[in-house]
Amino acid sequence: MARREKDEIVTIDGPSGVGKSSLSRQLALALGYTYLDTGAMYRAVGLFLRDLHIDLDDDQAVAAALPGLDLHLFPVTEEDGDVRVVVNGQEVGRLIRSPEMGMLASRVSAIPVVRTHLTRMQQAIGRQGRIVAEGRDTGTVVFPRARWKFYLEAAPEERARRRVAQLLALGQEVDSQKVLEMTIQRDHDDQSRAIAPLLKAEDALLIDTSCLDIETVCRKMLAVVRGG
């Protein structure tokens, strides 16, 4: 039976700094699929709630604010190189990429109403099929029936080193020790939260990227997807 387009979803989960974003972008471009950066969505919600001065411990206030969120992701193109994130008409791509915004995203991602809201949005985007979804729970919760699932891991020191290089390339000031501490803290928070924690789906292929460059991992993943 011919494969239905809507079944054609690739999920890539794993901790921060493991290479998910670069790999997802490259894989999506190579396959002609849409890149769904779910982490950018949690970061955008963090920024949105922070700008409104919402108390993140007040579930009702968070729930009341969410209908006012108008969030759009514009897919990666060869020219842009990165996904464009627009919140209520404002392009926030650069604002949300700092380690501090990563910590804030991790915090808001533990709020049940935020997870429900974003999971629904992600599933609606996924309905069109031909998606490379990247995050923490895309293979377990968002797209449990995805056709191809990958789980990436690498040592925290190596992930922090990559993050430092990325931030330096963006021209940001970096404290390497602080980046390592934040990496370890975020792993702990993402793995220990009650809802949709960072977890390898049983049927995901595990790839340790510690000693592999992006091109090698990308070739490996492409071979799996093109293999059927």
Ligand code: DC
């Ligand atoms: O991938 P990232 O660093 O941009 O993600 C930022 C935070 O968002 C991450 O620490 C946890 C949260 N997140 C999540 O809980 N579920 C996802 N599917 C993606 C991100």
